[in-house]
Amino acid sequence: MKPVKYSKYNESENQVTDEKIYRDRRQVLKSLGFVGASSILAPYAHGIDWFSSNKKTFETSPLKYQAASSIADTLTPEAKVISHNNFYEFGTAKNDPAENAQSFKVDPWTLEISGECEKPITLNYDDLFTTFDLQERIYRFRCVEAWSMVIPWIGFQLSELLKKVQPTSRAKYVAFETLFDPQQMPGQKSRRIGGGIDYPYVEGLRIDEAQNPLTLLSVGLYGKTLPPQNGAPIRLVVPWKYGFKSIKSIVKIKLVEKMPPTTWNILAPNEYGFYANVNPQVDHPRWSQASERRITTGGLLARNRVATLPFNGYGEQVAHLYKSMDLRKFY
Amino acid sequence: MSNQHKIWLLKLIIHLFSMGLISLTYFNALNDNLGADPVEAVLHFTGIGAINLLLLSLVISPLVRQWKLSWLMQVRRLLGLYAFFYALCHVLSFWAFEIQFNVSLFFEEIIERPYITVGLVSFMLLMALAITSWSKIKRKMGKSWQKLHNWVYLAITLAVIHFYWSVKSDLTEPLIYFIILVVLLSFRKNKFIRK
Ligand code: HEM
Numbered sequence: 259m260k261p262v263k264y265s266k267y268n269e270s271e272n273q274v275t276d277e278k279i280y281r282d283r284r285q286v287l288k289s290l291g292f293v294g295a296s297s298i299l300a301p302y303a304h305g306i307d308w309f310s311s312n313k314k315t316f317e318t319s320p321l322k323y324q325a326a327s328s329i330a331d332t333l334t335p336e337a338k339v340i341s342h343n344n345f346y347e348f349g350t351a352k353n354d355p356a357e358n359a360q361s362f363k364v365d366p367w368t369l370e371i372s373g374e375c376e377k378p379i380t381l382n383y384d385d386l387f388t389t390f391d392l393q394e395r396i397y398r399f400r401c402v403e404a405w406s407m408v409i410p411w412i413g414f415q416l417s418e419l420l421k422k423v424q425p426t427s428r429a430k431y432v433a434f435e436t437l438f439d440p441q442q443m444p445g446q447k448s449r450r451i452g453g454g455i456d457y458p459y460v461e462g463l464r465i466d467e468a469q470n471p472l473t474l475l476s477v478g479l480y481g482k483t484l485p486p487q488n489g490a491p492i493r494l495v496v497p498w499k500y501g502f503k504s505i506k507s508i509v510k511i512k513l514v515e516k517m518p519p520t521t522w523n524i525l526a527p528n529e530y531g532f533y534a535n536v537n538p539q540v541d542h543p544r545w546s547q548a549s550e551r552r553i554t555t556g557g558l559l560a561r562n563r564v565a566t567l568p569f570n571g572y573g574e575q576v577a578h579l580y581k582s583m584d585l586r587k588f589y
Numbered sequence: 590m591s592n593q594h595k596i597w598l599l600k601l602i603i604h605l606f607s608m609g610l611i612s613l614t615y616f617n618a619l620n621d622n623l624g625a626d627p628v629e630a631v632l633h634f635t636g637i638g639a640i641n642l643l644l645l646s647l648v649i650s651p652l653v654r655q656w657k658l659s660w661l662m663q664v665r666r667l668l669g670l671y672a673f674f675y676a677l678c679h680v681l682s683f684w685a686f687e688i689q690f691n692v693s694l695f696f697e698e699i700i701e702r703p704y705i706t707v708g709l710v711s712f713m714l715l716m717a718l719a720i721t722s723w724s725k726i727k728r729k730m731g732k733s734w735q736k737l738h739n740w741v742y743l744a745i746t747l748a749v750i751h752f753y754w755s756v757k758s759d760l761t762e763p764l765i766y767f768i769i770l771v772v773l774l775s776f777r778k779n780k781f782i783r784k
Contacts, residue, residue, distance in 0.1 A: 275753060340627030350759040353624055403757070404624060453759040476649075544702055544754070546694065549629065551687070557621035558682075563689045 277547070316360045316490070318482040323392035323412045325572045331398060332554045334407035336480045342553065343487045344401065345506055346453040347436065347443040355487035362442055362486035364507075369492060373433075373513035376424035386477050386492050389422075390414035395474055395495070398534045400570045402500035406550045411495050412478035425465065432468040433518035434461045434494060435510040455521060461505035462518035462532065463496065464579075471574050472497055475508075498569040499554045500534045516529050532587040536570035542589045592660035599664050602634055607671040613639065625753035627687045635679035640752065643715075643745045644769060647679065651776040666722050669741075671721040676748075704754035711747035714740050739780070745770060 327417040365383040372378040381389060392412050400406040420432075438446060438458035445452030467473065474495040477484060484490035489506025496503050502522050512518075522530035529543055538548045554564045569576050580588075590598075614634045618627035646668035653661050688695050698705050718738055721727065727734050749770055753763035774781075 308646060338625035346759075350757075352626065352629070405629075450759070450761045453757070541701075544704060546698065546701070549694070551626070553626055555621060557623075558615070558618040558627045558686050560621075563691070 268528045277475070290457075314360060316362065316485050318478075318485055318490075320482050321387065321392055321412050321478045323478070323481075324335075324393050326394040326396050326410065329396045329408075331396070331408040332552075333396070334409060334553050335555055338409060338553055339409055339479060340485050340487060341408075344403075344501065345487055345489070346455055347445040347457065347459065348487065349445055349451050350453040356485075358444060359486035362490065364486065364491040367509075369509060369511065369512075371419065371423050371511045374426045374429035374515060375420075375513050376426065377422065379423060383491060387483075388487045390418050394475065395476075397472075397495060397497035398570050399495075399497065399501055399504075399552060400566065402502055402530065402534070402542060402547075403549045404542075404545060404547060404566075405553055406564075406570075407553050410480055411476040412481070413473055413474045413476035413492075413495065415471055416473045416475050416494070417471060417559055419475060419511075420465075420513075423513070428515045429465055429513035430533060431514050432463050432465060433510075433512045433514050434463075434505045434508050435512075436458070436505055443586050455525060459505060459521045460518065461494065461520050462514075463501055463503070464517075465513070467576075470576055470579065472572060482540060498536055498572040500530075500536060502530065503534050533580075533585070533588045535576075535585060535589075536565040536566060537568060537585055537589065539568070540586055596660055596663045599661075600667055603664060603671065605666050607638075607642065607674075611635070611675065615678075628682070631682050632679060632687065635675050635682060636752065639672050639675035639679055639715075640745070640748055640766060642668050642675060642771065643748065644766075645739070646672060647745065647759060647773045651773070669718055670722060673715045676715050680708075680712055704751050707747050707754065708751040711744045712745070714744035715770070718744070742777070744773060746774075 306553050315472065330533070337348045341356045342352045344352065344356040345359070348355040348358040367383040369381045369386065369442050370378075371380070392414060394410055396408065396410045398406055399409050416432075436457070436459040437443070440447040440457075443452075443457075445455075446457040463473070474497075475492055476489075476495045477492050479488060484493065486507070489504075489508075492508050493506040503520075517532060520530075520532055522534075523532055536547075547566055549563050550566045552564050554560070554562065556562065567573070611634075614623065614631060617623040618631045621627060623630040646665050649661050651664045651669070653659055684690065684695055688698065699709055700706070718741055721730060721734065721737060730737070749763060749766050752766060753760065756763055
């Protein structure tokens with residue numbers, strides 16, 4: 259893989275158009291009633307969309323940040339990063355969030371940081387972008403479903419936020435919570451659309467994981483604020499853990515003493531643990547985690563299967579956190 | 590329209606529909622125009638397509654019995670063969686594009702993942718049915734042909750189980766298929782009870 263300069267990807271007009279084409283093509287298949295039973299009943303509704311396909315898309319705005327210099331991995335094109343998402347609050351198919359989240363309101367927003375800390379604070383929408391200096395981080399992102407992307411995130415270290423609120427000695431874990439707003443999130447209104455999950459989505463980290471310099475609170479990607487399907491206005495990014503740990507559209511961060519409950523662990527404890535570190539040695543009960551398909555460019559013929567690395571290749575920075583732990587038991 | 594014409598027309602529609610959709614899907618997937626992950630899209634399309642076609646083929650004989658449309662019987666084999674063709678594309682796509690020709694990983698997956706094992710059994714059954722659907726073989730087999738082809742009920746049931754099992758959490762769609770399957774099988778309850 260050749261190193262890629264970030265600037266090459268900065269102009270994204272084409273990519274946005276690409277994305278529309280992707281969606282339209284999928285729409286064609288759906289219209290023909292072959293992708294899923296539910297869509298068999300809806301060819302007419304899709305037909306209507308199809309001719310007036312000027313649905314409003316969410317507007318992102320450019321950010322000021324310190325750019326990452328260059329990287330060794332090929333980036334996943336922006337059009338793919340923003341059209342292939344697991345965000346069940348907006349539907350369970352990968353393209354559902356991009357289709358259903360475009361009218362999501364992110365401003366005003368409040369992010370409350372509380373619990374076991376000296377100086378709890380509440381950040382409003384503008385604070386998310388101005389309280390800390392923003393920097394770009396290009397991370398590999400590995401989904402538990404054995405696909406991965408390489409994404410230029412923009413954000414700040416969670417550790418900076420924690421420093422600001424001053425955790426007490428009782429703060430052993432950090433708990434996160436996604437917005438609960440069934441009016442805006444169809445998956446929270448209907449169990450069918452939301453994949454049978456009990457919302458709000460919750461996640462958690464051990465405090466030392468949260469303080470690791472790699473752990474990012476992201477407010478943007480590809481130079482601009484996050485689109486809603488990627489977790490606007492603020493989301494977590496923990497690059498050495500499976501993607502479901504990187505909780506989206508966060509409204510609450512709480513420092514706590516006991517290990518907090520986490521959504522996928524509640525749903526299927528034998529399949530998803532609290533730690534969820536990327537680990538090629540520990541398979542998901544239904545599929546292998548030894549390798550993954552890296553989503554970049556190229557269609558069906560792209561030879562994109564690569565070996566999965568322990569801690570998603572970030573072992574040097576994080577392996578010490580788990581030194582005396584049996585990672586087969588604490589998956 | 591004479592029955593011969595109706596058969597001819599319906600067959601034409603089945604050919605155009607089945608070949609058209611799958612060609613369009615692979616064409617777009619090859620050109621990276623099928624969402625961010627064309628491999629997943631192709632697996633879903635061919636998997637669901639195979640099940641849809643199998644279910645369609647199972648609708649035929651209840652329709653024939655109910656409405657005395659005996660000419661419809663003539664298109665059942667074509668639907669069954671297309672179902673097998675879609676399943677074949679599904680399995681080959683899994684091997685070529687998902688596993689990417691890694692033979693040991695392929696066998697590992699088949700052995701270690703129960704949902705894939707179930708898919709494979711379903712696929713082998715469909716293959717046996719497809720091969721023996723040839724008229725010459727059918728005639729040679731006589732009565733045992735019907736016996737063999739009754740295995741289609743197991744094949745479709747396993748396929749729906751495989752579908753159900755492959756899903757992470759949203760079980761609505763496979764459940765809808767289960768219900769359709771149960772309804773179709775209930776038309777044939779005599780067949781299961783007699784033995
Ligand atoms: C050796 C045989 C088979 C293998 C290796 C196989 C493999 C797979 C895999 C890996 C998936 C998951 C795709 C994903 O979610 O990304 C899948 C899903 C599926 N397969 Fe198969 N399969 C086999 C046989 C069959 C057969 C015979 C049928 C139908 C007659 C079938 C129908 C389906 C369906 C309907 C899905 C679900 C698609 C969706 O979630 O939209 N499979 N299969």
